[in-house]
Amino acid sequence: MAGDWLGPLMFVVVFLFIFAGYPVAFSLGGAALIFAGIGVLFGYFDWIFLSAFPERIYGVMSNYVLLAVPFFIFMGTMLERSRLAEDLLRTIGLLFGRLRGGLALAVVFVGALLAAATGVVGASVVAMGMISLPVMMRYRYSPELATGVITAAGTLGQIIPPSVVLVVLADQLGVSVGDLFVGSLIPGVMLAGLYAVFVAAAAIAKPELAPALPAEERDEAREGLIKQAMLVMVPPLVLIFLVLGSIFAGVATPTEAGALGAVGAMLLAAAGKRLTRKAVTETARETSRLTAMVVFLLIGSTAFALVFRGLNGDIWIEELLTNLPGGVIGFLIVANLAIFFLGFFIDFFEIAFIIMPLLVPAARILDVDLVWFGVMVAMNLQTSFLTPPFGFAIFYLRGVAPKSIKTTQIYRGVIPFIVIQIIGLVAIIVYPELVSGLLGR
Numbered sequence: 001m002a003g004d005w006l007g008p009l010m011f012v013v014v015f016l017f018i019f020a021g022y023p024v025a026f027s028l029g030g031a032a033l034i035f036a037g038i039g040v041l042f043g044y045f046d047w048i049f050l051s052a053f054p055e056r057i058y059g060v061m062s063n064y065v066l067l068a069v070p071f072f073i074f075m076g077t078m079l080e081r082s083r084l085a086e087d088l089l090r091t092i093g094l095l096f097g098r099l100r101g102g103l104a105l106a107v108v109f110v111g112a113l114l115a116a117a118t119g120v121v122g123a124s125v126v127a128m129g130m131i132s133l134p135v136m137m138r139y140r141y142s143p144e145l146a147t148g149v150i151t152a153a154g155t156l157g158q159i160i161p162p163s164v165v166l167v168v169l170a171d172q173l174g175v176s177v178g179d180l181f182v183g184s185l186i187p188g189v190m191l192a193g194l195y196a197v198f199v200a201a202a203a204i205a206k207p208e209l210a211p212a213l214p215a216e217e218r219d220e221a222r223e224g225l226i227k228q229a230m231l232v233m234v235p236p237l238v239l240i241f242l243v244l245g246s247i248f249a250g251v252a253t254p255t256e257a258g259a260l261g262a263v264g265a266m267l268l269a270a271a272g273k274r275l276t277r278k279a280v281t282e283t284a285r286e287t288s289r290l291t292a293m294v295v296f297l298l299i300g301s302t303a304f305a306l307v308f309r310g311l312n313g314d315i316w317i318e319e320l321l322t323n324l325p326g327g328v329i330g331f332l333i334v335a336n337l338a339i340f341f342l343g344f345f346i347d348f349f350e351i352a353f354i355i356m357p358l359l360v361p362a363a364r365i366l367d368v369d370l371v372w373f374g375v376m377v378a379m380n381l382q383t384s385f386l387t388p389p390f391g392f393a394i395f396y397l398r399g400v401a402p403k404s405i406k407t408t409q410i411y412r413g414v415i416p417f418i419v420i421q422i423i424g425l426v427a428i429i430v431y432p433e434l435v436s437g438l439l440g441r
Contacts, residue, residue, distance in 0.1 A: 006044055007313025010035045014304065014354070024350045025293075028300030032307040039311055049310035056302045060295070064255055065171050070291040071258025072164050075243075075265040076157075077286045079117055079236070080127055081279040082269035087232045088113060089131045094213070095229050101203030101210035103136050104149045105196055111153025112192040115160035116244070117236045125154030125396040133401055142209040143405055145202060148413030151386055151393040152195055152420075158348070158382035160188035162243055162261070165348050165381065167254060168294070169374045172356040176371075177254040178247045183371045183435040187379060190434065191424045198420060235271065239264045294349055301353035314361065321362035328366050332429065335359050336380050343384025347392060351381065372435045376428050383421040386414045 010031055017027035039045025060066070088110045096102035096109070107128055114124045128150050136146040158165050161181035170177040203210040243261040246252035252260065269275040308314060324330035342351055356377070363373055385393045388411040398407055428434055 006035060006039055007308055007311040007316050010304075010308060010311060010313060011317075018346060018350075023296075024346060024354075025296035025300035028297075028304040028354070032300075032303035035311065036307045039307070045307070045310050049306050050303075053303060053306060056306070057299060060298045060302065063171065064253070065167070065177060066294070066298075068167050068177065068253075068255040068258040069164055069294055070287050071255065071262045072162055072167065073290050074283060074287045075258065075261035076117070076164075077283045078262070078265035078269055078279070079114075080124075081283055082265070082272060082274040084114075084117070084232075084236060084268070086127070086131050087272075088236070089128060091229050091232045093132065093135065098212055099203075100207055100212050101199045102212055103132065103139065103141065104145060104199045104203070104210050107132050107136075107149050108153045108192055108195045108199060111150075111156050112160060112189070113233070113236060113240075114154075115156035115158075115163070115188070116240045124157050125151060125393050126400055128154055129397045129400040133397075133405070137402065137404070139213060140208075140211060143409045144413035145199070145209050146413070147397060147401065147405060147410040148415075148417050149195065149199060151391075151397050151410070151414050152417035153192075154396070155382045155385045155393050156188065156192055158385065159184050159191060159375070159378050161185060162247075162254070162257070163378065165352075165378050166374070168349060168352045169356065169377060172352050173360055173370045173374050175374060178250070179371050179439060180374050181244065181247055181254075182438045184375045184378060185438060186434050187375055187424060187428055190427070191379075191382075191420070194420045194424065195417065198416060202416075235268050239268065297349055297353045301357070304354075305357055314358070317358045318361050318365065321359070322365050328368060331362060331366055331368070332376075335363075336376070336425070339377060339380045340384045340387075343381050344387065344391070348381050369432065369436070371439065372428070372432050375435045376425065379421070379425045379428055383418060383425060386418050386421060388414065 013035075014027055014031045017031060018024055022030070036045055036047070036050065040047060089106060092106040092110055093103050096106045099105065111124060111128065114127070133146055133150060137143065157163055161184055163181075163184070166180045166184055167177055170180045173180075199210065239261060242264060243257045246260065247254055247257045266275060266280075269279060305314075321331050321334065324334060326333070339351060339355060342355065346354075360370070363370060385391050388394060391414070394407075394410055394414065397410060401410070
């Protein structure tokens with residue numbers, strides 16, 4: 001058809017708007033209106049497509065799965081405001097301090113625990129950067145190793161359930177949130193384990209990179225340390241068990257489990273005498289801000305999808321992706337490269353709402369397991385979060401790191417962890433049973 005060029009051009013224009021600095025939601029909606037007008041003017045678009053817009057928006061508003069997003073955001077933000085990360089890092093750091101690299105191992109452990117307790121990436125990186133980085137510098141840790149392990153451990157919230165990323169991906173993929181949570185469990189734990197192995201190996205090979213705590217400090221803190229460690233670890237572990245256990249056992253939906261987690265986070269804050277009016281207000285404000293951003297993105301992406309489909313853009317994308325050399329392998333290479341590079345510039349919400357609707361139809365035609373595909377996408381997004389020069393986790397840490405830490409040191413620090421991420425991504429692709437094993441497929 002003569003107007004088939006409008007679909008690809010619309011796709012390009014959206015990204016030009018985004019890279020020019022316009023908000024993603026308005027870039028999507030604005031491009032939709034512009035190209036709908038152009039299509040009508042030249043007779044390539046029928047306004048009837050937009051008549052479905054109100055019904056689609058109502059579907060977004062009544063989407064029960066997406067209701068889990070504000071609950072998990074509230075839970076994570078409340079736990080961060082209640083200084084759970086501070087208590088964990090201080091206590092676990094002393095517990096592991098007698099080991100070479102003990103503080104870095106504590107960061108990995110706490111990063112995994114915070115990921116399972118909060119599912120919010122930015123909060124974990126910022127919290128650990130503010131608390132653990134000055135301590136690691138005081139004990140003469142290598143700046144590269146210290147910053148690398150903080151950024152890497154802080155992004156585990158992308159892949160370890162109950163990740164907000166996985167909730168949004170499940171909605172866009174049309175799969176069960178519970179299945180995506182179960183499927184990501186082994187890859188997430190595996191990734192944290194690989195981080196810990198690297199830290200331990202680096203500390204053994206070059207002790208000056210990550211020395212143990214001085215003996216006098218370990219001796220001062222030894223009394224009652226195990227008891228203190230249990231006191232700070234058990235409450236978040238119980239919360240994680242209740243939230244994830246209720247989902248995995250089929251007792252509660254992800255939305256119900258998210259509500260349980262939000263209430264549980266408030267109870268933990270109250271138990272620690274940190275449930276202040278300020279904490280609740282800041283948590284509610286942050287939850288409202290992120291939820292509003294998601295809703296506006298959904299509205300913009302819905303308008304974009306309707307117009308893009310009306311201009312036959314979906315057919316163009318589908319044919320392009322399903323006719324790539326190599327079949328499924330070619331599709332996976334292109335999909336992973338696109339997600340990886342876009343992850344430098346836009347966050348996971350935007351990638352989920354722009355890119356996933358374009359990839360999912362082709363994945364279905366090629367008979368790709370969508371749960372496995374979703375876990376792979378989450379792992380890929382985590383890799384792009386770390387990659388210089390635009391990785392979001394790097395910017396989060398740069399914002400709270402001391403001025404003595406150079407940006408180039410952070411860049412060098414994340415490189416080994418990027419390699420580990422790529423190894424994890426390749427492992428998921430080569431061994432799909434890492435995802436499907438617990439699902440019994």
